[in-house]
Amino acid sequence: MRFLLSSASLLLLAFSLLSKTSEPADPCSKIKNKNDQKKCYMNEYQVADKQLNLTYKKIREGLSDPEKEDLKKLQVLWIGYRDGICEGPMYSSDESGIETIICKTGTTIERTKYLHHVWKFSTVSKEGLGSYTDGFGGSLKLFRDTSSNEIQFSLEVVRGPTAHLGEVSGNWTPAKEAKWIWASTPGCNSEDPDCCLLEFQYFQNRIEVEEISCSAYHGARAYFGGSYRYEFKQKK
Template sequence: MKYLILLFLIFIISLHAQTSIAKHPCSALKTKNEQKECFLKEYKSADKELNEVYKNIRKSLSPENEEELKKVQRPWIGYRDGLCEGPMYSGDETGIETIACKTETTRERTSYLRKVWNLGKFPKDGIGSYTDGFGGRLKLFRKKGKPVHFELGVVRGPTAHLGEMDGDWTPNQEGKWTWSSPANCKAEDPECCILKFQTFDARIEVEEISCSAFHGARAYFGGDYRYEFK
């Protein structure tokens, strides 16, 4: 049942992408070549903006943080190309879907850099949204009279494999804890999800021990999730 739900969600994502392209102003041009040139121009503009934002943010960081940024930025190009040149978008002979995907993914990366790496004041309780910049999002929030809760959702890989998990947020004083669902389940249980969390200043490391039943085959919950300051 979970597998069928994931397939349905992947279909919805693909359909949404095709609908967005159909409604795009570039698609109103007469020929496919004109449309492609229009989409390509838009992509080049997005890529230029990304490079400018990246360079400016690097200048504002300490040497240590600059190295951290470089480490997380290097693999992103491969991630973008793998996603946009994958089976969800490669069926279009004109290449327009791939170009549009790269444009959108590039804009998302620019937004990520602005939100995460324009370092600001980090709340003591850590409440807020975090992202790993590769399709993973972690949110900590508190409802009145209840403990802090977390929601973890991912969209991974060229076929947009999905996953989601949530629960109460109860790290120890060192910021470490192991969470499982069902409680105290064993990794060898196919219906068990075990996640290890480690909190740092403005970031949370997540290690997935066993959660294959809760996400698509190419998805994963693990990652380095950084706080979104904006």
Template sequence: MRNAISFFTLLLLTVCLSAGSAQDKPMSANEARAAFDKADHALNAAWAAARQALPETDFNKLKEDQRAWVEYRDYLARSPMYTGVDAQGDLALDSPAYLEAAAGLEDMRSEWLKGLIHEWKDEALTGYWTDSYGGSMEVVEREGHLHFVIQCVRGPTSHVGGLSGIAAWNSTIGWFSDKGRDKDKTDETNLSFILRDKKLEVIGANTGYYHGARAYFDGGYVKVKALDAKAQAKIVKAAKSGEVPEE
């Protein structure tokens, strides 16, 4: 796999995925319950704000996506492999390991929901995006191009991936190709970017060269924060070089 994801990035993304992945000192039962209750309260608040802000048809679509996300949360947070605990079978919903992991995942989803309804003063796509399923993307929009770095950690076994490049951008549609980047690579990799209702939908073709077995880049990404000038310069440099940056 070219552009291997850095150790720092893997660590950062894994922490973003879950506060409950294997740690040297796991939370106590009371700490895990408190962390989950706090995250759950924030998620409910973000959900209520989305329900108030979105048109009924859009919110109905979001409800379907939220049901799928809840299944994803429990699939990961109940996995002994994901949480790093020694257990047979799925973890109980009241176990400290589940509560701790679920809290981290809910924090990520809350940010996604808030980003979905946030009104950015700068309408450019420049910013940090997440799909709330373990995928993140940094984008700098300049002169009809998207300079991007996309990275992901997927599934309980933490399959990782990373790809950077420059996509042509035309209003709401973007297209990336790695053709000619590596003379030893025979299959062309493509990413399409489609902007719909504040989501930047990413669809990939022949992307396996850049990620592990299940670490797909596809997803509905939402802008959750801006990028300062230093961060933008770093992303542009990485996109031009085709290398995923290391910290």
């Protein structure tokens, strides 16, 4: 399978992402009593959750009604995504529940950053070059190849509590109509197990991706489909 050939680099990515949420944070890790330590981590989570709610409400104030509905739907999906990871097999073996709390704190902080970086409505370059994220472990990048001067895309995903991975890349050559289909091999179809077919639709600040057929390029529980929003760079 094509996916297996490129999984090594993604394993490193998955490990780095997941280790960030499981690494104990000071000062709670220095507390010896488990009950007191758990209370400390819970306080950190509550602070992170409060900050996320404040950020969410502030961003909603500047959105149109349809945009508010989109954000609400994505936020509900994210809560399920967070709980699926943090309450999944990677953390459930910890009977104290501390690892789950740490995971939820980390993912909540990352979600707040996501809302700050992504849910803005500044102007994107005409070609749309840059990084996009779906907020669920999916990363889409558009860049110009220096040797061919053509625009390329790369799409990487790390999905679910067991970190199923996927990676695909190719030429970014959208058709004039709103939607266009990218094929890993010209003329291949969904009946071909090695064929990857992705439907792209470009909007201002976001790219919608629908996976028609691409199972050879990702793990069993991974997927490429999603709403990828542009990541604006932070001002220093």
